[in-house]
Amino acid sequence: MAVGNKDKIREIYEVLPKLNCGFCGFGTCGKFARAVAEGRASPFGCRQNLWPGYRISEIVGMKVPAYSYGFPVPFLSPLGVRPSLQALREQVRTLSQNVENILGRIEKLKARR
CATH class of the missing domain: 1.20.5 (Single alpha-helices involved in coiled-coils or other helix-helix interfaces)
Known part of the structure; x- marks a missing residue:
């Protein structure tokens, strides 16, 4: 594994909630971060909080729209506050x-x- 890839995994991991719930299908946040860095998982695979997906997309160099099409923004009230x-x-x-x-x-x- 290249040093750059290790840095990318670490950076992705730091964005995640670190709950190790396994809802992403990888068991731990560390394994999920590695899968994303290797291109085996979507940046939006974290089911605990979708917001890190936008930051992870930036880290891996993926362009995504600021707002999805017809999908409500999760975890926000109508005023945009958690x-x-x-x-x-x-x-x-x-x-x-x-x-x-x-x-x-x-x-x-x-x-x-």
Whole structure:
């Protein structure tokens, strides 16, 4: 492996969230970084956060549009600001309550039969 390639792998790795979740299909962020540097994976393979894909594209010399076609920008509110952890927790609570309400209504409908 060329020294330049090692530097590229390191630079790609530094951009990643380093969660080693394996959602990319490579097991660890280090293996994913190596696969991208070797051209075996898309710069947008990280499923935890798509934003590093733009920076990784720059590192590997790939040109990408600033905005995808018809795909919503992930993790941003309409104002373009990442929501706080507290706001996300509140959304989860609200969604969970909505699900519970729906399930309760379904049970009531089943009981009527």
